[in-house]
Amino acid sequence: MSRSRILGIFVVAAVALATGFLVAGQVRAELLTPSNQLARYQALVRSVQDLESTNESARAKIAALRADIDALEGAAAQRSATTQALKDQVADLRTHAGLTALHGPGVEVGLANGIPGPDQGGQAGYLIDYQDVQDVVNLLFAHGAEGVSVSGRRITPLSAFSGSEGEVVIDQGPPLTAPIKVLAVGDRNQMVTALDDPSSLPDLRDRVVRFQVVMAVSGSPDVKLPAYDSSLQIPHVSTP
Amino acid sequence: MSAPPRRPAAARRRSGRAIEIWLIALLVALVATVQIRSQAEVERSLVGTDTTTLAFLIDDLHRANDALSAETADLTQRKAALQSGGSSAADQELSAEANRLRAIEGLVPVHGPGIVMVVDASGLQALDLQDAVNNLSAAGAEAIDVNDHRVAMGVPILQTPGGVTIDGSLVMPPWTISVIGDANRLAEAADLMTQQMRGDRRVRQATYRVEADVRIGSVVTQRPFVYANQT
Numbered sequence: 001m002s003r004s005r006i007l008g009i010f011v012v013a014a015v016a017l018a019t020g021f022l023v024a025g026q027v028r029a030e031l032l033t034p035s036n037q038l039a040r041y042q043a044l045v046r047s048v049q050d051l052e053s054t055n056e057s058a059r060a061k062i063a064a065l066r067a068d069i070d071a072l073e074g075a076a077a078q079r080s081a082t083t084q085a086l087k088d089q090v091a092d093l094r095t096h097a098g099l100t101a102l103h104g105p106g107v108e109v110g111l112a113n114g115i116p117g118p119d120q121g122g123q124a125g126y127l128i129d130y131q132d133v134q135d136v137v138n139l140l141f142a143h144g145a146e147g148v149s150v151s152g153r154r155i156t157p158l159s160a161f162s163g164s165e166g167e168v169v170i171d172q173g174p175p176l177t178a179p180i181k182v183l184a185v186g187d188r189n190q191m192v193t194a195l196d197d198p199s200s201l202p203d204l205r206d207r208v209v210r211f212q213v214v215m216a217v218s219g220s221p222d223v224k225l226p227a228y229d230s231s232l233q234i235p236h237v238s239t240p
Numbered sequence: 241m242s243a244p245p246r247r248p249a250a251a252r253r254r255s256g257r258a259i260e261i262w263l264i265a266l267l268v269a270l271v272a273t274v275q276i277r278s279q280a281e282v283e284r285s286l287v288g289t290d291t292t293t294l295a296f297l298i299d300d301l302h303r304a305n306d307a308l309s310a311e312t313a314d315l316t317q318r319k320a321a322l323q324s325g326g327s328s329a330a331d332q333e334l335s336a337e338a339n340r341l342r343a344i345e346g347l348v349p350v351h352g353p354g355i356v357m358v359v360d361a362s363g364l365q366a367l368d369l370q371d372a373v374n375n376l377s378a379a380g381a382e383a384i385d386v387n388d389h390r391v392a393m394g395v396p397i398l399q400t401p402g403g404v405t406i407d408g409s410l411v412m413p414p415w416t417i418s419v420i421g422d423a424n425r426l427a428e429a430a431d432l433m434t435q436q437m438r439g440d441r442r443v444r445q446a447t448y449r450v451e452a453d454v455r456i457g458s459v460v461t462q463r464p465f466v467y468a469n470q471t
Contacts, residue, residue, distance in 0.1 A: 076330030160377035172304035
């Protein structure tokens with residue numbers, strides 16, 4: 001066997017060895033890791049789905065229990081004038097707290113994501129986020145709204161908005177994503193005027209121009225709001 | 241008949257080397273393809289939500305579902321009391337709920353554990369106060385007061401030429417924000433908020449303290465509904 005042949009075999013063996021290490025490295029570093037990542041990701045997604053399903057059924061149960069309690073109180077009120085007077089008081093308080101479905105004249109505000117563009121400040125400006133919804137709801141309450149709901153979630157005196165980019169979490173509900181529909185019952189003209197005012201909602205209006213974020217306002221003679229269907233507990237509050 | 245001419249040794253060597261090179265190229269191509277496909281698969285599956293966001297979401301949903309469970313237990317108990325008792329049971333339940341709803345709507349003075357935050361700044365806007373109130377509400381605030389003005393969702397916080405108003409009353413800095421709720425959760429939120437505020441050049445002072453009994457004496461004046469009707 002010539003020297004050049006032996007050298008050739010060594011070169012090929014070295015390259016094969018390097019390739020073998022490369023393949024093994026790939027398998028350990030990349031092929032298995034993505035499959036583990038996928039499995040872990042899928043497990044997280046399943047957890048979210050299970051929790052959302054539990055959340056939905058719990059809220060349905062709460063709504064049913066509140067209806068049952070209302071019926072039982074109604075039956076008791078028919079037997080006692082005192083109970084009837086108390087029930088009337090509570091009915092008014094429940095209406096203001098968002099625990100009763102409402103309807104009346106109002107507005108609908110549709111919010112939808114825009115088109116991705118060059119971001120500023122590391123924020124995805126084309127996405128509708130919880131602060132947009134918070135700003136719209138605050139504006140509506142400040143200009144004649146008597147009740148507000150956001151994509152089927154009724155707003156209460158204790159309501160809060162949170163969420164990461166593109167997600168809107170309201171109270172104990174699962175996250176909402178755009179398109180978001182904000183409904184308000186109240187002084188329709190005052191609300192429409194406030195929403196149309198070019199000086200209101202400056203951040204949202206700016207992103208309407210820059211990212212084509214959608215903010216569509218329409219008045220309606222009869223807007224329907226659902227009742228609040230989550231927890232309204234105040235375990236840390238005492239009255240003197 | 242003579243045997244077919246054998247290929248020269250040099251030609252055989254060249255052919256062998258070509259095969260070896262092709263084999264190596266094939267292996268490299270295979271590894272590259274698998275690598276690219278694996279990466280693409282991961283990227284496809286992670287579109288939209290990353291695992292950190294999912295983990296936070298799971299945490300939030302657990303907390304939300306715990307709160308819903310507590311509400312369900314409370315309502316079940318109230319239903320059982322109404323079923324077993326007569327009008328007196330109904331009166332008791334209705335009175336208790338009326339008191340609770342008055343506290344929720346800010347119609348009566350309240351007290352309880354919580355935090356008191358003090359923010360002294362010039363140039364802060366209504367949006368800053370709205371954000372602060374929302375952050376505290378998201379951290380479980382059950383009652384909030386700013387400079388002796390009760391605040392709840394629906395109470396207007398507006399920007400006017402004279403400054404920030406709460407339900408029509410001017411609220412000048414420093415803002416003292418008193419909050420009742422789970423003191424640990426509120427303190428976590430207040431800690432983050434004050435840290436952020438101290439990075440804001442407009443803010444002169446941003447502090448908070450945890451208190452065992454925060455007293456809120458201010459109340460909201462409720463206006464009757466004019467447009468809304470019960471369904």
